[in-house]
Amino acid sequence: MFRSRLEVVARVLLAVGGGYFASSSAMAIFCLLLVSSGVPRVDAVTLGIMLVFVLYLCLGLWVFAATALWQPVAVFSVLIAASYGLTSFIGHGG
Template identity: 75%
Template sequence: MSSSGFKVIGRILLATGGGYFASSSAMAIFCLLLVTLGMPRADAVTLGIILVFAFYLCLILWVFAARALWRPVAVLSLLIASGYGLTAFVGHGG
C-alpha cells in the first residue's frame, strides 16, 4: 500500500474513533456545564445529545479538511483528556 493510502486510513481511523471519543467527552463537559448553570439534568442531557451529532460531523469534516494531521490529533487528544479527566474529577453528579 502506498504512503497516501496509509494517510487516508489514518484519517479515517482518527475521524471515526477520535471524533467519537472527543464528541462524547465534549458532551460530558457541556452537560456538566449546563447542570452547573442550573438546567435540569434531563434537559441538559437531551440538549447535549442533539448538539453532539452536529459536533461529531464537524470533527469528521475537519479531520479530512486539515492540511496537517497533527492539529486534529492534538485538539482531539486534548479534548478527550480534558473531558474524561473532568468527568473523573467531578464525578457523575449523583
C-alpha cells in the same frame, strides 16, 4: 502511492474513532457544565445529544480538511483529557 493510501486510512480511523471519543467527551463537558449551572439533568442531556451530532460531523470533516494530521489528534486529545479531568473534579452526578 502507498503513503497516500496509508494517510487516507489514518484519517478515516481518526475521523470515525477519534471523532466519536472527542465528541462524546465534549458532550460530557457540556452536560456537566449545564447541570452545574442549574439546568435540569434531562434537559442538559437532551440538548447535549442534539448538539453532539453536529459536532461529530464537523470534527469528521475537519480531519479530512486539515493539512497536517497532528492538529486534529492534538485537539481530540485535549478534549478527551479535559473531559476526564472535569469529570473527576466535578464528579459524575448522583
